Amino acid sequence: MPDIKITPLGAGQDVGRSCILLSMGGKNIMLDCGMHMGYNDERRFPDFSYICPDGPLSPYIDAVIISHFHLDHCGALPYMSEMVGYTGPIYMTHPTKAIAPILLEDMRKVSVEKKGEQNFFTSQMIKDCMKKVVAVTLHQSVMVDNEIEIKAYYAGHVLGAAMFWVRVGSQSIVYTGDYNMTPDRHLGAAWIDKCRPDLLISESTYATTIRDSKRCRERDFLKKIHECVDIGGKVLIPVFALGRAQELCILLETYWDRMNLKAPVYFALGLTEKANNYYKMFITWTNQKIRKTFVQRNMFDFKHIKPFDRQYIDNPGPMVVFATPGMLHAGLSLQIFKKWAPSENNMIIMPGFCVQGTVGHKILNGAKRVEFENRQVVEVKMSVEYMSFSAHADAKGIMQLIQYCEPRNVMLVHGEAEKMEFLKEKIQQEFNLKCYNPANGETAVIQTPVKIPIDVALPLLKAEAKKFSALPPDPKRRRTLHGVLVMKEGGVCMMEVEEACKEAGIERHIVRFTSTVQINDAGPCLSTAHKLHAYVAEKLPQWSVHFSEGEISVESVLVKVEGDDDDQKSVYVSWTNQDEDLGSFVLNALNAVGK
Amino acid sequence: MKLYCLSNDPNKPCHILTFREITMMLDCGLSMQSVLNFLPLPFVPSQKLQNLPTWMPIDVTDPELDGELKENGERVFVDSPPEFCPPLDKLIDFAQVDVILISNYLCMMALPFITEGTGFQGRVYATEPTLQIGRLLLEELVIYIEQCPKASFASQWKNFLHKLPYPLSDSFKPKSWKQIFNMQSVNSSLSRIQMVGYNEKIDVYGALQVVPASSGYCLGSANWVITSDHEKIVYLSGSSTLTTHPRPMDHNSIKNADVLIMTDLTQTPISNPDSMLGVLCVVVGMTLRGGGNVLIPCYPTGVVYDLFECLSVKMQELGVSNCPMFFVSPVADMSLAYSNILAEWLSSAKQNKVYVPDELFPHAMLVKNSKLKHFKHIYSDGFSTDFQEPCVVFCGHPCLRYGDIVHFIELWGNNPRNCIVFTEPDFDYIDALAPYQPLQMKVAHCAIDTSLNFTQANKLIRDLKPATLVVPECYTQPPVSAPHLTEYTIEAGGDRTLIPYKWGEVINLPLKRKQGQVFIETAVAQKIVPVEIKSGVSLSTITGTLQVKDNVYNIQDSNDKLKKYVKYEWGTLNVNEFIQKLSHEGINDAKVETHGSVVVVHLQDEDALIQLEDNSTHVVCSGDEKVRTKLRNAVMQCLKKF
């Protein structure tokens, strides 16, 4: 049996640094190439030495596929392609191709210019890396080479996020990247057809959560902000530049409008306008409602939300600030946090997942003091709220996706080990599917059935269909196709035996056997024949046993009765060698009667 | 495989293709030539049109015909809401159509006639721009006609066709003409469309696969590749090899077809779009500098985007950039906005702008700078304040029978400084202008048709190498206007079959399926034992349980014990060798008799005989299986098998 091998280099029983090696049909494909936000050392990037201890990866990898622009899915891409070395194609959607380089450059600046990291990729490397990118459109079938075919499906999550179906020969997988199964204020829900892959590799960030309704969460979020600004507090919402930020802005904008609130709302991203421009240009990737109304009103032109200036940090009075990055691990959001954390009037709302090692992760786990590299200590007195707005599928969503695409096996990645175990069991129970969750560096081997396409001569199919439809309908009856494969230089074709012999230029040699059994049964031959017919038919329930002009036949086996009306009858059983098993079975059955 | 032709206009095609029991409609274009026989529809009653004299055939006094026909300068027009010639519905019941494939937004205007109220149950496939822009064109058409309701409908004239003057007398099947559909039909019809992307493989009931491939003609335009396991049919419609704003034509996908159906070639075979664009720029420059206005009848999408881009640059050069451009259409705002979000469907030069990010078309900038102003109607808010002469007005409809253009002709027609420039190739400009004559304004004809001309089409055919080429009959003859120009035809050539077709015909296409496809499972494949019969040819039997689901054939391992490893014997049996093998089995009493070509071996003790011929062996014995098994072994050892 052929198999599919999967080795996570990142995201195996882990969140962050998604990078999964897929090997099937002799082809190797890298699914995502992310970085870990929680580390500043070599653990930040996937361990590419697993693929090849030294030197470029190009000889070992046929294609790289990037699911979306989040850095935990594409952050290591310039490092991989320009520093480790990869010259092959990189596939991603058009919005991802547009937005990923901006986020990479942003991250590079923070790492190199602020943190002073060495041996990081350069701006030029990001540009060179993006030159290797082939942009794909949803549902378009793309042939990477003669054997690898890929197709992108809508994943929701963030602008341009896609799930990828990958096929090599008769084997196929679906890799989800991050996705969400419920539409939000600016994106639609993930969608896939019944593509029945051999393996579905799904993220499982929220494997054990079944989240309450979106509306409730939104109401909660707005209530908390409203209460905080009412008492003059400042609200910090760390976000990533693109994605959740746009959804929360739409939410706040409409609420401020409706409640006629005056407290200022700031969006502290240098990218704001650029980001919203991308949303405008890729409006076809947003949800139905936004697409329908975009000509009259651009959802991303905000009336209440103003650009932020660093000087505002110390302004008195209430305000709400959206600041990057989302996990509070660097940059402006961290700077504001340091200033505002010591006041209990203030509030921080973490609208997404934070990986281990980040400040966001620490305060979400209740840390009341946060220590920084330069021995600076910040007391956390502000209230810390977590609101899961990350657009990831929850347990229900993951189960739904399995139902949609009907995979033969499931693999969970991008989640925490214990939570995965829980969901894994659930999947095995509910769908009776094998479910895998390999750790980083561990290889899962998935056996797949093969289906080999071969050509078949139409007369063969037609003869079978004619025979089948001539019989009375019986849902239990099996249809049998029998023929001869002719294998020539020009190809392989299945056909009727006579045709095959003609093709090969040979003459068949028919071998026929006729055996005689003596049976004692008085009366006319025809009555004996009738009795034998009933007897043979009973012995061969799966076969159609015919009776015509005193002769019994099943396939090429013929049974004939001869003799006078006295006791003794000669029963001739005759068959060709092709029906040897059937013929000798009938003969033995008749011998048993004769004795 | 059969092809039905339901449209008499190769540029507004509509076909039915039947293959593998699937009935497929290829495009559903709506020919609008019929509307030229009707009087224009002004918003406000026009003195001139109202005062046209009534026309009656000389010897007819039928009072019901009275008032239906009006005369203007030798031409007779029907005074009634315009009517359209829908695809022929006599050859096929639209309820039977399984799938409709749409090539581009100009080839779908008859869709509501096909899908609404006909019992149609099938699926409709089109790309996203085709659906979105097609919707704009349909909306515009319906609004144009509905905003000028007419009190009466003329129908009697259709009974007197033979007594009417040309060209009315030549009307094509006027009794089948229909009033335009309403918005409700449009919406309901469009809601049936499933959006597809280029190179997206769409399964049609398991029997066929259809894939749209970029055709380079307009935003989202596609050629369709229809394949079964072994056959490839390409439907080529509205294609262009020129570089304008759409994604370039995908040649690779449409190569080496068994059948290539080619339609919708250029309507202006003799002129070249580039030089026409040059003439247009000169005419616009001269008119504006002379203080006149330029009126450009157009559709609200397509070449008009290139015209905005080109003219704005040219007007700058000519020093008339202070003259504004007006774009008046009920869907102008939508059209401009949509064109700037369809990056994935544009040429790579335009596409790369999203990575900046920059607006895809310069018209977004022109709108921002107020160089291009768009309005839904001339009576829309702000138009009269913004309106300033001299100017350039882009406005529909190109047939000049409805839309705001009717008003502009009335407004500007009497001033010889003004100029009307025809760029859309769909309508003959003399016919289009006929009800307005006499006119003082200048008339320029610069039809820009970017679709394939005959030279390009013939070259393309040579590259694509189809086995059979199917084209409208008119493409096999020189244009009626220039019968000596035989190069304006599709060449028959090489070993390819050329099949012409015309309206109302059903033609058989030479595609006999000889092979199908089955999928075999591992367990079945493992039992294949190839036997080399001669160098390069191997045979093996194969048997399994057949499963047929959605036209896909699977062979699974059969657990039938009595018919599992069937093999076939071949060649001839050597008698001496056979006798030897018998003695190996302990049978030594063989007596051989020869009767002509038949050899009979008698075995007295075993009560058996074996009859040997060149291509057959018959073993006759008692019911004793031990004996028979020995004989069978001996026979099998002497024969080759696979």
Ligand SMILES: [Zn+2]
């Ligand atoms: Zn993500």
